[in-house]
Amino acid sequence: MFKLLSLPFRSIIKLGEKIQEEVEQEFYDIKYIQQQLIELHLMYELEEIDEEAYVLREQELLTRYKIAKEREKSELLDE
Numbered sequence: 001m002f003k004l005l006s007l008p009f010r011s012i013i014k015l016g017e018k019i020q021e022e023v024e025q026e027f028y029d030i031k032y033i034q035q036q037l038i039e040l041h042l043m044y045e046l047e048e049i050d051e052e053a054y055v056l057r058e059q060e061l062l063t064r065y066k067i068a069k070e071r072e073k074s075e076l077l078d079e
Contacts (some may be wrong), residue, residue, distance in 0.1 A: 028068040037061050 022065060040061065044054040 028064060028071055030065065030068045030072065033061055033065045034069060037065075 037058070040049075040054065040057050043049045044051070049057075
């Protein structure tokens with residue numbers, strides 16, 4: 001009986017884990033981050049954002065890029 005009641009909860013947990021995995025994959029996708037850096041630079045050049053916003057966003061993207069490269073390197077070593 002308990003297994004039948006806990007089945008929906010386990011399904012919800014598995015779905016949540018899958019969503020988290022996909023979000024992390026996009027969040028640390030190197031090509032996506034590079035594209036965002038290009039777009040950010042264009043926004044700054046076109047004066048759509050100020051220097052402070054540019055620097056803050058750039059730092060965030062570069063941190064994500066660094067983590068993504070470390071993950072990529074780690075995956076290559078695991079193979």
